[in-house]
Amino acid sequence: MTHNPDTPLPPPAERRRLREAASLTQAQLAARLGVSRALVRTWESGRRTPQGGAREAYAALLASLARPGGEPAVTARPEKRMRHLTTASAPAPPGAPERASPPPRRSPRRSPYLSPAQAFDALYAFCAPALVRQAYLLTGRRELARESVERAFQIAWHRWPEVAVDPDPASWVRAAAHDYALSPWHRFRPRYRDPEPPPASAADRALLDALLALPPPHRRTLVLYDGVGLDLPETAAETEASTPAAANRLLRAREAVAARLPALADPAELHRRLAQMASAERLRAAKPPAVRMDGERRARFWTRAAIAFTVALIGAISLTLYTAPTRYEPPVPPGATVGGVPPKAAPGPLSAAELSLRARLRSQTAHGPERLLPEPR
Known part of the structure; x- marks a missing residue:
């Protein structure tokens, strides 16, 4: 049996999405393919590409994982093209009339590169559903889970030149969503004070x-x-902790969960129950264009608010400089009491001496020297 070296495979990010959508770990996927977990990790990160029989088995498994969810298999279009070429090139049976080959169709020329909006929409469609379920496991709130994912993608769109060149943009957005979901400031928001309805089961x-x-770091690690x-x-890298600290948090979280639910002491059973509980809730994320428009609207609002605050501050400083005095004015010292000054007498009747003095002054004024008048010539 010969193997086709050109068996189509989805991109590395799509491979990981299909595995996570099927609630499979890398170890479980490696066990199905008969390879090591480290090899599956290199396939999903894009560092290596499967070859030979492993490539065909991996492509078939990914195609089977894509069908039950209702999403079209990634290899459907190349296989259809291969069947078309095989049928067209097959020799006609003896005695059958020759058929003219149909003229080749000219497909419109498409750019091999995606625009920033298209790349963002593809990343959102790949990560958003799983991130909403993860945020729900971290917070237990459906609305907060959706808001966390939308805010994370709005930050990613605002910093898209940085996110686009990141080796793993899905991990970048996941870290932002988890940080926002576990923020302690949500407890002070009125919309999140009342508890939400618990799961039905x-x-x-x-x-x-x-x-x-569990404490938030232990819950996130688990x-x-x-x-x-x-x-x-x-x-450990995503939780910003050392590997021994992450291992210690994981062991303590498992012990706490097993103490309350002994049936979940097995990690495989715990993984299955986490995936089942997250999938049972109806957690729908918004459309990518709506998230982009909301992020741009939020950025415009805060930009205008910053500009308005800056203008108001400049106006207040200008008014202060205009009304401020241009020279130094010493402050008025506080009043002090001066001693030795006789109090002012109140008005009243004159004494005999004062009356005599007044009479003498009037008489002298009436009989003073004669005035000098100019004489006419």
Whole structure:
């Protein structure tokens, strides 16, 4: 049996999305293919490409994972093209009339590169559904989970030149969404003060209560390792902790969950229950254009608010400089009491001496020297 070296495979990011959508860990996928987990990790990161029989088995498995979810298989279009070429090139049976080959169709020339909006929409369609479920496991709130994912993608769109060149943009957005979901400031918001309705299943309610009882770092480590399927170094890097600290958090989180739910002491069973509880909730994310427009609207609002605040500050400073005095004015000293000054006498009748003095002054004024008058010539 010969193997086709050109068996089409989806991009590395799509391979990982299909595995996570099927709630499979890298170890489980490697066990199905008969390879090591490290090899599957290199396939999903794009560092290596499967060859030979492993490539065909990997492509067939990914195609089977894509069908049950209702999404078209990535290899459907190349296979259809191969069948068309095989049928057209097959020799006609003896005695059959020759058929003229149909003229080749000219497909419109498309650019091999995506625009920033198209790349953002593809990343959102790839990551948003899984991120909403992860945020729900971290917070236990459906509305907060959707808001966390939308805010993370709005930040990513605002910083798209940085995110677009990141080796793993999905991890970048996931870290932003988890940080926003676990922010302690949400408890002061009025819309998140009242609890949301719990899950319908009693088992899901018990598991969600066990998760929410964990400290946020332990809860995030458990969801990333046992829920998402990251390895320990990747979990430690995403939670900004050392590998021993992440391992310690994971062990303590598992012990706390197993103490409340002994049936989930097995990590494989815990992974299955986490995926089942997250998939049971109806958690729908917004459309990519709406998220981009909302992010741009938010950016415009804060930009205009910053400009208005700056203008108001400049106006206040200008008014202060205009009304301020241009020379130094010493402050008025406080009043002081001066001693030795006789008090002013109140008005009243004159004494005899004062009356005599007044009479003498009047008489002298009336009989003073004669005035000098000019004489006419």
